Amino acid sequence: MARKPIMAGNWKMNIDHVEATGLVEKLHYTLVDREWDPAKSEAVLCVPFTDLRTVRTLIDGDRLHFGLGAQDVSAHDNGAYTGEISTAMLSKLGVGYVIVGHSERREYHGETDEIVNAKATKALSAGLTPIICVGEGLDVRKAGQHVEHTLAQVRGALAGLTAEQVASLVIAYEPIWAIGTGEVATAADAQEVCGAIRKEVAALYDEPTAEAVRIQYGGSVKSGNVAEIMGQPDIDGALVGGASLKPEEFAAIVCFY
Numbered sequence: 060m061a062r063k064p065i066m067a068g069n070w071k072m073n074i075d076h077v078e079a080t081g082l083v084e085k086l087h088y089t090l091v092d093r094e095w096d097p098a099k100s101e102a103v104l105c106v107p108f109t110d111l112r113t114v115r116t117l118i119d120g121d122r123l124h125f126g127l128g129a130q131d132v133s134a135h136d137n138g139a140y141t142g143e144i145s146t147a148m149l150s151k152l153g154v155g156y157v158i159v160g161h162s163e164r165r166e167y168h169g170e171t172d173e174i175v176n177a178k179a180t181k182a183l184s185a186g187l188t189p190i191i192c193v194g195e196g197l198d199v200r201k202a203g204q205h206v207e208h209t210l211a212q213v214r215g216a217l218a219g220l221t222a223e224q225v226a227s228l229v230i231a232y233e234p235i236w237a238i239g240t241g242e243v244a245t246a247a248d249a250q251e252v253c254g255a256i257r258k259e260v261a262a263l264y265d266e267p268t269a270e271a272v273r274i275q276y277g278g279s280v281k282s283g284n285v286a287e288i289m290g291q292p293d294i295d296g297a298l299v300g301g302a303s304l305k306p307e308e309f310a311a312i313v314c315f316y
């Protein structure tokens with residue numbers, strides 16, 4: 060079965076819940092103008108926790124075809140974890156996706172592969188789809204270790220998950236040196252690693268699981284480079300930071316086909 064392209068916007072720590080209303084509505088009208096066909100691509104908005112309620116209400120009220128995602132989740136069920144948000148809290152708000160292991164969480168919050176694995180496992184058991192981020196820094200790329208480094212993160216993130224769970228989730232390959240820098244991996248660079256991830260999933264599980272899992276590329280994706288990136292056989296979508304804050308840009312990315 061063909062994998063449906065998935066474009067996820069990661070707003071990061073931008074846009075408060077009041078500003079979110081304007082952005083979501085502008086995005087919606089821009090997509091209407093572009094005659095977006097939601098059967099051809101999926102659009103997910105990964106917004107700050109404080110925006111989730113507002114964006115959920117907009118999606119429901121206007122029957123918008125956007126998926127709703129959070130940018131992180133706790134690996135714990137509940138209890139004395141000040142400041143954390145549980146999978147149950149997200150599910151109750153109608154959140155369907157959660158970014159796990161973004162390089163900024165790994166770098167600034169010390170998230171290890173074990174933590175990423177625990178969060179992804181918890182998300183899946185609550186019915187949320189994790190978007191698991193992996194990818195190398197510039198030093199690793201320069202040393203030619205980018206494929207092995209990224210595959211080790213994939214193995215760590217997927218440890219203990221069933222084939223059925225893996226088939227349902229999303230893996231985002233994001234070379235750190237290309238995030239927010241304007242520096243884009245070439246389409247061939249992105250395909251090299253995304254293809255290697257799919258082969259690794261086949262080796263860890265089986266061919267049907269590898270064929271089903273969706274793999275995104277992330278790192279300075281814009282309207283001008285999305286078509287080439289999406290032309291690669293193992294790239295099924297994009298995780299988009301900066302350009303997701305610009306409705307025209309994000310709409311063009313969603314309508315890449």
Ligand code: PEP
Nearest residue numbers: 238239277278279300301
């Ligand atoms: C990201 O933060 O996941 C990302 C890919 O950012 P940008 O598109 O701005 O490079």
